Amino acid sequence: MEEKFTFEASEHKVHESYEKLAKDLKGSWDGEELNIDTSWCTYKGNSFCFLEEMYVGIFQLNSKRPIIVKYEPDDGKTYIIIRIGFTGSYFSKGDTKKFHNLGVFIYNSSQxxxxEFPHGAKYExxxxRFSVDFFNKFTRENANSKIKAxxxxxxxxxxxxxxxxxIENFVRTIIANVDKDKRRDIYFFSKALDIVGIIQEKLEQEGTNVKKNIHPEDLKAMMQLKDEYLSNFSEQPNLSDLSDEFGMSISKLNRIFKSIFDQPILQxxxxxxIEEVYRQIIYTDKSLTEVSMDLNFSDNAHMSNVFKKYYGYAPxxxxxxxxxxxx
Structure with missing residues (x-):
């Protein structure tokens, strides 16, 4: 196992953290663009600050070593963080496997x-990030708002x-405009607000069934499990292997995972x-047979039956x- 690189960052002083990371790894940070290129890590990104209290960034990471980023609670204003894992590729044994490290993680700066970012992978x-004060400026007064509470x-x-x-369509719009100097500011800002609006609707509908006071080690372990073992759809995870890897029984592993992601691991x-089937049909030119093979379904009929059961219509x-x- 390669030696882990650990970095402490701040949710409040975002750009200062990028500046320190660039200095530690002999890269560059010019206030908006991060560039790091070492023998074991390539880390590139853009981050923009709007109205002093909102930060929107997009990053690409490809590391041969595990990278751990630690965020400790800060005093001062409370920030809300939305972290959207998007897509990437695994590289191993001369083979490249695409994966979608999908998910929207929302938490406050008190958490x-x-x-631990996936290593041996390209990750996007x-x-x-925005302060609660910033959010309040953009929302109407509503005593019954669950999200504001x-x-x-x-x-x-x-x-x-x-x-x-x-949400993914807005993310793709942000990515598509990262190199468009004349318009990227407005696209980053407006599409980020669109994403916040969609998340607000979803949380209001769900009744904000959030997880409180999660043990940091449990959160770290389950995020690692999801990122490293549940992103390769060509091979179903083995619960016994995961039990050995994380040093706990299958029942405990499922219990902790469900406490964070609302479902047992295999579910x-x-x-x-099956959501990846939908995504590949929408965003690629693959035939249904190619999608079925790539995602390791036994045949088209099997994929179609599972898809229809979930979405109510055939792929x-x-x-x-x-x-x-x-x-």
């Missing part, structure tokens, strides 16, 4: 948070949402896999609507 993600709660909390197509994996119907431009 002690530690991320988007972050949106949640955001004003200073105790540590965490919530996970699947990355649906609506979560299967849902992510062929979705592909036909896409091909006719009727999505």
């Amino acid at each position: 002690k948070f530690e991320i 993600y988007v972050t949106i 949640l955001f004003q709660n200073n105790t540590p909390w965490f919530h996970y949402l699947p990355l649906d197509v609506e 979560f994996y299967k849902q992510q896999k 062929s119907e979705l592909k036909e609507r896409k091909d006719k431009g009727k999505l």
Whole structure:
């Protein structure tokens, strides 16, 4: 195992953290663009600050060593953080496997948070950070707002949402405009607000069933499990192997995972896999046979049956609507 690189960062002083990281790894940070290129790590990104209290960034990481980023709670204003794991590729034994490290993670700056990024992988993600004061300026007064009450709660909390197509489309717009100097500021800002608006709707509908006071080590372990073992849809995870890897019984592993992601491990994996079928039909030109093979379904009929059970219609119907431009 390669030696881990550990870095302590701040949710409040975001750009200062990037500056320190660039200095530690002999890279560069010019206030908006991060560039790090070492013998074991390539880390590139852009981050912009809006109205002094909102930060929107997109980053690409490819590391041969495990990287751990630790966020400790800071005094002062409470910030809300939205971290959207997007996509990437695994590299091993001369083989490249695409994976979608999908998910929307929402938490406040009181939550002690530690991320171990996938290594031996190219990983892309988007972050949106804003103070509660900033959020209040952009929302109407509403005493019955569940989301406002949640955001004003200073105790540590965490919530996970699947990355649906609506949010992903806004993420893709941000990514598509990262090199467009004349318009990227407005796209980063406006699409970030669109994403916040969608998340607000979802949390209001769900009743803000957030997780509070999660033990940081449990959160770190389950994030690592999801990122490293549940992103390769060509191979179903083995619970016995995961039990050995994380040093706990299968029942305890499932219990802790469900306490964060609302589902046991295999149920979560299967849902992510069938949502990946939808995503590949929408965003690629693959045939249904190619999608079925890539995601390791036994055949097209098996994929179709599982897809229809989840979405209520066959994947062929979705592909036909896409091909006719009727999505």
